[in-house]
Amino acid sequence: MRKWKKIASAALAAMVFASVMAGCGGKKEEAKSDTVKIGASFELTGNVANYGKAILSGAKMAFDEANAKGGVLGKKIVVVESDNKSEPSESGNSITKLVTQDKVVAIVGPATSGCVAAGAPITEANKIPHIAPSATAPGITVDNNGKVRPFMFRACFIDPFQGQVMATFASNSLKVKNVAILLDSSSDYSKGLAQVFQETLEKAGGNIVVKEAFLSKDLDFKASLTKIKATNPEAVYVPGYYEEVSKIIKQAREIGLDVPMLGCDGWESPKLAEIAGKDALKNCYYVSAFSAQDTDPSVQAFIKAYKEKYQKEPDIFAMQGYNGGLVVIDAIKRAGSTDGTAIAKAMAETKDLPVASGKLTYDANHNPIMSALIISLDGGVPSLKEKISL
Amino acid sequence: MNRVRKFDLSVLAASIAIFAALQGMIFTGIIGPFWELNIILICINIILAVSLNLINGYTGQFSIGHAGFMAVGAYTSAVITVKLGLPYELGLVVATISAGFLGFLIGLPTLRLNGDYLAIATLGLGEIIRICILNIDYVGGASGLMGIPRLTTFAYVFWIMIGVIFFIKNFKNSAPGRCCLAIRENEIAADTMGINTTKYKVLAFTLGASFAGTAGALFSHYFFLAHPASFTFMRSFDILTMVVLGGLGSMTGSITGAILLTFISAFLSDFPEWRMIIYSVTMIILMLYRPQGLFGNKELSLKMFGLGGKGNG
Numbered sequence: 001m002r003k004w005k006k007i008a009s010a011a012l013a014a015m016v017f018a019s020v021m022a023g024c025g026g027k028k029e030e031a032k033s034d035t036v037k038i039g040a041s042f043e044l045t046g047n048v049a050n051y052g053k054a055i056l057s058g059a060k061m062a063f064d065e066a067n068a069k070g071g072v073l074g075k076k077i078v079v080v081e082s083d084n085k086s087e088p089s090e091s092g093n094s095i096t097k098l099v100t101q102d103k104v105v106a107i108v109g110p111a112t113s114g115c116v117a118a119g120a121p122i123t124e125a126n127k128i129p130h131i132a133p134s135a136t137a138p139g140i141t142v143d144n145n146g147k148v149r150p151f152m153f154r155a156c157f158i159d160p161f162q163g164q165v166m167a168t169f170a171s172n173s174l175k176v177k178n179v180a181i182l183l184d185s186s187s188d189y190s191k192g193l194a195q196v197f198q199e200t201l202e203k204a205g206g207n208i209v210v211k212e213a214f215l216s217k218d219l220d221f222k223a224s225l226t227k228i229k230a231t232n233p234e235a236v237y238v239p240g241y242y243e244e245v246s247k248i249i250k251q252a253r254e255i256g257l258d259v260p261m262l263g264c265d266g267w268e269s270p271k272l273a274e275i276a277g278k279d280a281l282k283n284c285y286y287v288s289a290f291s292a293q294d295t296d297p298s299v300q301a302f303i304k305a306y307k308e309k310y311q312k313e314p315d316i317f318a319m320q321g322y323n324g325g326l327v328v329i330d331a332i333k334r335a336g337s338t339d340g341t342a343i344a345k346a347m348a349e350t351k352d353l354p355v356a357s358g359k360l361t362y363d364a365n366h367n368p369i370m371s372a373l374i375i376s377l378d379g380g381v382p383s384l385k386e387k388i389s390l
Numbered sequence: 391m392n393r394v395r396k397f398d399l400s401v402l403a404a405s406i407a408i409f410a411a412l413q414g415m416i417f418t419g420i421i422g423p424f425w426e427l428n429i430i431l432i433c434i435n436i437i438l439a440v441s442l443n444l445i446n447g448y449t450g451q452f453s454i455g456h457a458g459f460m461a462v463g464a465y466t467s468a469v470i471t472v473k474l475g476l477p478y479e480l481g482l483v484v485a486t487i488s489a490g491f492l493g494f495l496i497g498l499p500t501l502r503l504n505g506d507y508l509a510i511a512t513l514g515l516g517e518i519i520r521i522c523i524l525n526i527d528y529v530g531g532a533s534g535l536m537g538i539p540r541l542t543t544f545a546y547v548f549w550i551m552i553g554v555i556f557f558i559k560n561f562k563n564s565a566p567g568r569c570c571l572a573i574r575e576n577e578i579a580a581d582t583m584g585i586n587t588t589k590y591k592v593l594a595f596t597l598g599a600s601f602a603g604t605a606g607a608l609f610s611h612y613f614f615l616a617h618p619a620s621f622t623f624m625r626s627f628d629i630l631t632m633v634v635l636g637g638l639g640s641m642t643g644s645i646t647g648a649i650l651l652t653f654i655s656a657f658l659s660d661f662p663e664w665r666m667i668i669y670s671v672t673m674i675i676l677m678l679y680r681p682q683g684l685f686g687n688k689e690l691s692l693k694m695f696g697l698g699g700k701g702n703g
Contacts, residue, residue, distance in 0.1 A: 082660070
């Protein structure tokens with residue numbers, strides 16, 4: 001027993017020592033001159049691994065396609081993957097590794113805003129362009145003082161943009177003037193959307209007739225809906241999540257409020273039709289970034305290519321990953337070098353870049369301006385109603 | 391007595407040497423930012439592991455809510471530096487005190503429970519702390535508290551770690567520490583001997599919680615943000631794994647466990663699909679062949695290698 005213990009502890013000590021030594025050595029590995037390394041730090045294990053994996057699959061597809069066409073700057077793109085376990089400090093760890101050990105020229109990922117926020121200071125300090133395909137928190141691309149982070153970008157539209165899109169749809173396509181708002185006062189997401197919607201609609205000559213509020217997890221909305229009905233609105237804007245929205249739509253139809261109901265991407269769920277019922281969903285529209293029915297050739301080409309590569313339907317995350325990959329490739333090409341500062345500068349100047357969902361241009365805060373889709377829920381089945389570009 | 395002091399001094403001298411060597415390598419760039427990050431993470435994990443060992447190993451109370459106390463430390467220190475603009479040192483002190491105070495408040499009622507019941511209560515407690523933070527808009531709610539400056543340096547982490555290790559080592563050898571050991575061995579016997587068991591259990595719990603708070607403060611000021619997703623029960627389990635792997639009741643075991651698991655995790659980050667498998671297989675093999683952990687409740691010492699004489703702190 002004594003001897004066993006001795007051997008075990010000696011082996012352990014050796015292991016620790018060896019790992020320390022291994023850690024110190026082998027770090028100065030120069031990037032080979034015939035490849036361009038791009039880091040992909042994603043949630044590959046843990047809570048939100050399904051988002052991370054979908055985005056990574058899309059991004060990898062973009063890089064593979066570029067390689068098939070000869071790569072960028074005459075070099076092949078190599079994707080270096082790294083897992084962050086869906087945890088912010090691990091994300092800092094993984095991005096530090098990609099930037100300082102693997103010497104990548106750009107970072108794509110992670111999926112969630114928290115993990116992105118943990119990595120952003122690291123890419124900024126090392127002057128490495130960093131694109132977060134699906135992080136929607138406003139604080140990602142601008143710092144606490146409202147100054148834009150020069151190396152931080154995203155590939156999805158942010159919440160206020162959706163409000164603008166829906167207001168534009170209401171006034172231009174539905175041609176409604178008097179709209180009621182029913183918002184979730186316990187959610188910043190809902191309040192923010194309602195505010196932007198109101199501003200945009202009023203600018204377009206519309207009018208908010210009444211503003212009612214509910215709390216998430218509420219079950220009965222009839223009091224608010226009756227009040228709304230009394231003001232005779234031409235449409236009702238309900239920025240919220242499908243759980244409450246489905247009940248709101250159902251109860252609105254029950255009390256005879258048959259005007260169009262307008263919403264946001266929080267509506268996106270099969271549960272909505274399940275709870276509200278098919279018939280109630282007539283004249284219901286929401287904003288989304290992706291629809292498989294989009295007849296745009298770029299979207300159809302993306303869906304076809306994705307199905308061929310992975311044998312499954314792409315979702316919105318795969319598309320955002322793909323778009324993120326395209327933005328990086330385009331920026332490297334236009335920068336003409338793999339220098340981080342040059343790439344970030346080119347990325348900020350991205351204009352009308354053809355991506356899977358249409359065209360992408362960055363605004364001053366590094367948020368993409370791109371076309372959004374209005375999805376109609378007639379008959380309980382989401383179908384593309386209209387594509388709106390602001 | 392003199393022998394102990396001599397031993398402590400030699401360990402301190404060794405720590406200074408290790409610190410100088412590591413700091414020198416960081417300074418000259420031999421250790422790059424990635425390994426610097428992981429060394430700092432190791433030090434933070436060591437603080438967490440030895441403080442949990444104080445509760446679980448020395449006092450024999452099975453607590454798995456350590457991430458909750460870490461979260462309290464992380465957020466209070468961040469509020470002090472970011473929201474109030476006060477110095478980081480104050481943040482560290484307040485984080486330690488507030489986590490300890492919370493540990494005291496919670497320890498009083500829950501430490502009347504034993505074994506599984508205490509484990510469940512502390513697990514729930516960790517989650518309650520996290521959910522509360524999740525719903526406080528002042529600290530960023532679900533999106534976390536962003537924009538924390540990186541004020542934690544290697545020197546801070548290393549010396550706080552050494553301080554914590556010495557504190558807990560000396561605590562173990564003090565009269566209250568011996569009372570805690572007695573409670574671990576047999577609570578009824580300890581009670582019969584006139585030891586106020588509740589008092590010492592709460593004392594150990596409070597101390598453990600406050601060091602977890604310190605670790606949380608160091609953690610949030612190194613990783614730029616405090617986010618609820620960092621303090622889930624998975625973090626508590628990670629810390630517990632380090633303690634159990636090294637051997638419950640062995641401080642050197644906790645230290646080795648923290649070093650080993652942090653390194654394994656860093657090495658396997660290139661193989662995300664294998665990481666969890668290798669990690670779990672390691673655990674299963676260890677538990678099959680060495681259920682008491684690497685060192686049991688013994689301390690690692692040079693005697694183990696047949697060299698005799700001095701030990702390794």
